[in-house]
Amino acid sequence: MARPGSVQVPLGVGIPGSVSSVPFTSIILRHSALVRVTHWIITLCFLALLVSGIEIVISHPRFYWGENGNDLTPTLFKLPIPSSRALVPTGYGYVLPDQNGWSRYLHFQAAWIAVLTGLVYMVFGFLTEHFRKNLLPAKADLSWRGLSAAIATHLRFERPDQAGAESYNVLQRSTYLFVIFVLFPLVIWTGLAMSPAFVSAVPASVTLLGGRQSARTLHFFVSLALLLFLVVHVAMVCLAGFSSRMRAMITGRVGTYTERT
């Protein structure tokens, strides 16, 4: 398997399909094949989970805390949207079509593929030290000075330099680790806590969260956090250079652009 690292190639040898007016002096193997493949599989699964999740929420856009909640009980909050069920008091005079059947099938299928892919990624990440080498922030970067410098760079919307194309900065590293080790496990846990069969085998999975409706509400908020991550992630890819970053995540390679002297 190709490992990330610098590979010296003859001058002028570019990436297939790239514009060759700018010469490359070297090509960096930026993302390993396993990272790229798992990235795109999980991207597809996430989009499927998002669409099907929205459809499922539409059938009951009310949220509660604790064990129980239904049309007769007070809500924690409601989404100001119409529903696909006539009995839900939404204030809208119409009912949306019921999409829960295929949405539930798709939600679990995508969840299974995402979780299995995630497991492969985790094993790979520890075995090859991907997490330690590419994602764990350096101690120096985690100081206030390091962090504030990184935040200031982001707030000025500065395009990242060559180092930014070849490695992750401290904010990226922290965010990716948070998504991988906090948000994804939480969204899986809160999801399983809504399975009546799963909680019959592992009751603590739901009681620790404060009940079935708490689990559902938390699942919604963790999903929102993941959606926020997706939006910011895509925005940053666009700001940093959409085509070069996409090329890196598809082909694995980053060209090093240096002026020929």
Next chain:
Amino acid sequence: MTDFSRRKLIVTGLAATAGVTGLGVATRLAQTYGLVPPDHGGIYGLGETLNYASQRLLTRHSLAREFPQSQISKPPFANEIPPLNDVFKRLQAGGFADWLLTVDGMVDRPASFSLTQLRSYPSRSQITQLACEEGWSYIAEWVGVPLSHILDVVGIHPQARYIVYFSIDPDWWDSIDMADAMHPQTFLAYGLNGNELPVGNGGPLRMRLPRQLGYKSVKFVTHLTVTDSLKGFGKGLGSSDPDYAWYAGI
């Protein structure tokens, strides 16, 4: 052909053979141990089979959570019910005195039970949660007769694999495997929170499976059939509405 590519070809071939063989063995084992749901075909078959197989392995004997009296939801929420047909209305007018539960199929002694007969059997009361696939839920005290008791009375054949249960509405039926049918918390409920089961909650007789979502708990049950295959029922996918997953433990 170079040595390298030949070796690659052989390795790939062996891996593919092992993969296909492994998949075949896994399928055979899954079939033997009842880990394949009736709706395993189609584009969502993978997720559906993984749901069912993993939960069967993990939850075959586990008990749904039961709650203290203080957690009972008041009043119990009654979801929408389909329009009730004339047969139902006639039985309702008679106080459900003529309501019959017919049990047939792979049984030694096919029989019909009145509500009075069902109430004379050892009853079970449990405070469990009813959770709908839409997201809402409530807790109630359900009283009824365990399905396993009825199955013992009629004597099921050893090759029985599913129980198909029908509502008085001919277009509403569903089915469960034997693990769920024999589970101590699966029962035919006729009481709710100390009263007779209201029509809005599925009265006079409702299948109750607290380890699966609400849509498996079919209302107004009049008929059970014991079978070894779901092929002859509807589209063969296990329920009258196969747009929804057959296994609803998740």
